[in-house]
Amino acid sequence: MENWDVVVAGGGPAGAAAALAAVRTGARVLVVDRADFPRDKVCGDAVAPETFDVLAGLGADVAGLTDDYPPVPRLSLRSPGGATVERATARPSYVVPREVLDARLLAAARKAGAEFRRHHVRTVEVRDDGVTVDEAVRARVLIGADGAESVVRRALGVPTNPPDRLAVAIRGYAPAITDGTLLLGTTQQRWPAYAWSFPIGDGRANVGYGELVAGGATRAQLVEGLHRLLPGVEPGELRAHRLPLSTGRIRQPDGRVLLVGDAASLVNPLTGEGIYYAVLSGALAGEASAYGSGAGATLRARLRRELAAHHRAVSLASRLSAWPRLMDAAFGAAAADQRVFDDVVALGLADGRLTPRTLAGALRRLRGFAHLTARG
Secondary structure (H helix, E strand, O other), X not given: OEEEEEEEEOOOHHHHHHHHHHHHOOOOEEXXXXXXXXXXXOOOOEEOHHHHHHHHHOOOOHHHHHOOOOEEEEEEEEOOOOOEEEEEEEEEEEEOOHHHHHHHHHXXXXXXXXXXXXXXXXXXXXXXXXXXXOOOEEEEEEEEOOOOOOHHHHHHOOOOOOHHHEEEEEEEEEEOOOOOEEEEEEEOOOOOEEEEEEEOOOOEEEEEEEEEHHHOOOHHHHHHHHHHHOOOOOOOOOEEEEEEOOOOOOOOOOOOEEEOHHHHOOXXXXXXXXXXXXXXXXXXXXXXXXXXXXHHHHHHHHHHHHHHHHHHHXXXXXXXXXXXXXXXXXXXXXXXXXXXXXXXXXXXXXXXXXXXXXXXXHHHHHHHHHHHHHHO
């Protein structure tokens, strides 16, 4: 039986970040994935600057990760009521197809010293002194970065999300309708639901549409929603994926098995963004792996330190978004104040908070709506 310090199940951004961080502790690291790289992955492809901050801290060459893909400096938001705000973001994002980004991140982990092997994890046996994978590989710590349908999570007995905390989205590629601007639109129909168009920089855009599974969405309804919110957009092949939305609770048990990214249900419930959470949780897990049997408790504490306040804010914002009029008011406040706009972007794409100025701006807009209605 092979012995490794750390085995990472999954070679996407969460797994690659975990491997980069674990190697920096001096660990011997094996990354396994059911696919060879490069491979496509259903995602919106937009990467916030905070994600690259984490990767830079792990020694990754950020310029190499984004090579050939231009910065996207603007964001356009459309509220459920149809109000639109477009502004420059505090720092630009990048839209890098996951087929490219994931391969580059995994290559960076391998260059740093991790080994990669194509292998589909099927069984996990946890013992006091280590973790055995498929009766063939033994690790001091196993990191589950194997996505929404995580085998590692199931082995731990961590339940899947309920339907009201699970979204489904479709994604395809189409001719870009903007250049240099991320588009994110919401709708009152089948709320909460959203569509996006993120320009890659080569004349194409990643386009998609998503909504909660609890709404009973069919593929036909998802396609109809895409065309309703992005009229005239005709993507090629559309692929679907599930998004286990964050519940606001850190789902990390004690012990030698760690969960990161989608496997830990770390997906922003407001926007469906998951790459920032994936990379951050992967980095923290790689560092925590040095604690052996104490790795689970260490990771849970560090995730709480880094994300607890953000999770409380985004969970509250997600509940408040059940009232589309409130979303209209928040978007109106963002249109009136760049600082509010920046707060909203950070809340939806990274680890921002629901700030007093954002709440105050939304409340002022709501009072304005109420006054106009009363006069009408």
